[in-house]
């Protein structure tokens with residue numbers, strides 16, 4: 197029987213489902229993720245060795261670049277963002293950090309301090325996935341940042357559940373080619389993968405800490421979602437390895453938290469088909485066929501299996517698969533609705549953010565180059581392991597805090613995928629599964645294993661803080677404090 201790698205078919209289907217929701221041209225985080233997975237079947241698939249076999253561990257490919265940073269912090273300070281609301285009580289910075297002067301490669305960041313006690317609160321780095329999607333457009337402007345964009349595409353409103361309530365947050369557009377980040381060597385856009393993304397992000401951090409020296413010894417956490425399920429553990433591992441070298445600044449890495457994270461191809465795919473069937477999105481017939489013909493342990497799919505997965509995906513219809521109960525966006529530009537609400541996520545937000553970040557005065561205020569900004573771009577992908585569970589295991593062994601969280605209404609990297617992935621570790625349970633609470637409602641569920649905490653966020657989709665901002669803030673505040681989310 198003819199076999200095919202099990203992962204090639206999804207992007208087309210995703211594209212099909214999204215046709216009404218978003219223009220189907222590589223504009224969304226998970227769409228880029230599935231394009232990548234499909235690429236494994238191409239004539240020139242990305243290298244799939246484990247992370248340390250790629251040499252990612254030592255970052256010893258080229259010596260670390262550290263550029264002069266004096267005065268750049270003040271230059272990066274944002275006076276105010278166009279259309280920002282009254283009473284902004286925290287400092288904002290944005291600008292470029294050169295990571296490779298020879299290639300002319302620079303990464304763009306947006307940094308928001310906490311309104312209160314910023315000098316003692318931890319430093320958090322946030323990364324969106326894709327690969328190829330922007331942490332500024334998604335993370336900062338639609339999820340956990342201090343502002344969201346109004347439907348006019350020109351003004352901002354405050355997100356009172358922003359994560360800078362409890363930390364100082366860096367949003368990094370990574371790798372070069374994403375958002376405002378760029379390279380003067382255009383081949384850099386085609387020849388990028390997990391390895392260079394981690395190395396450049398590490399170089400960024402070291403230089404950023406020179407620019408903001410008051411943060412050098414601060415407790416540091418890395419967070420992210422979706423394909424950042426690769427970026428975050430790989431960057432954490434790069435930091436820990438480099439910390440071991442005596443001649444380099446040690447970054448005070450305390451923990452990582454990854455949401456709806458793509459961390460293992462086989463278990464994640466099995467999780468998708470189980471999720472859509474148990475959530476009444478696909479038929480008994482297609483599910484039975486998948487059960488019978490798909491072998492999720494070898495990673496090979498027979499043609500019969502492929503047919504049943506097509507059938508199952510086709511049965512879903514036109515819904516937002518990132519949040520299966522959410523409304524769709526039915527317009528394609530800024531609307532007459534004048535103000536947004538943090539508690540009622542607008543499914544058309546992508547359009548408002550794109551309008552806003554392409555305003556000349558906004559780019560100027562952000563110290564960004566004049567650029568046609570897009571939420572996601574097509575960056576080439578040369579290397580990516582099929583699993584990063586071994587890397588996560590090494591992080592667990594290092595003693596840093598490892599949290600895997602999941603918005604439980606996401607159908608793309610669903611809660612089942614995360615559970616199957618974690619279950620491969622076969623870890624002893626330290627604190628049994630229990631509900632956690634926010635505002636006298638169950639905010640989600642949590643189980644603490646020896647080495648990893650798994651937390652769900654009830655009623656949240658792939659972009660957890662977009663749909664459940666209060667619950668997301670409660671969850672991340674607990675993570676940063678080193679406690680489990682509140683039991684009552």
Ligand SMILES: *[C@@H]1O[C@H](CO)[C@@H](O)[C@H](O)[C@H]1NC(C)=O
Nearest residue numbers: 294296297299300301302380
């Ligand atoms: C890229 O090239 C432009 C134009 O020469 C230059 O101004 C800029 O500094 C270069 N970027 C980097 C990161 O070297």
Ligand SMILES: *[C@@H]1O[C@H](CO)[C@@H](O)[C@H](O)[C@H]1NC(C)=O
Nearest residue numbers: 285311312356357358361669
């Ligand atoms: C976040 O901080 C602001 C003050 O800067 C406050 O108004 C708001 O209530 C806080 N939000 C939460 C959820 O604690």
Ligand SMILES: *[C@@H]1O[C@H](CO)[C@@H](O)[C@H](O)[C@H]1NC(C)=O
Nearest residue numbers: 433435436437438439440594
């Ligand atoms: C750092 O060094 C310690 C002690 O030699 C070692 O156990 C650990 O594996 C190293 N960590 C990394 C990430 O290389």
Ligand SMILES: *[C@@H]1O[C@H](CO)[C@@H](O)[C@H](O)[C@H]1NC(C)=O
Nearest residue numbers: 461462492493494495582583
């Ligand atoms: C997962 O898939 C890969 C191929 O992508 C395969 O080599 C591997 O054996 C599979 N199974 C497990 C349990 O990782």
Ligand SMILES: *[C@@H]1O[C@H](CO)[C@@H](O)[C@H](O)[C@H]1NC(C)=O
Nearest residue numbers: 498499500501502503504506
């Ligand atoms: C898969 O589906 C196609 C068309 O839907 C059909 O022609 C083909 O015979 C099917 N293959 C198998 C192995 O069932």
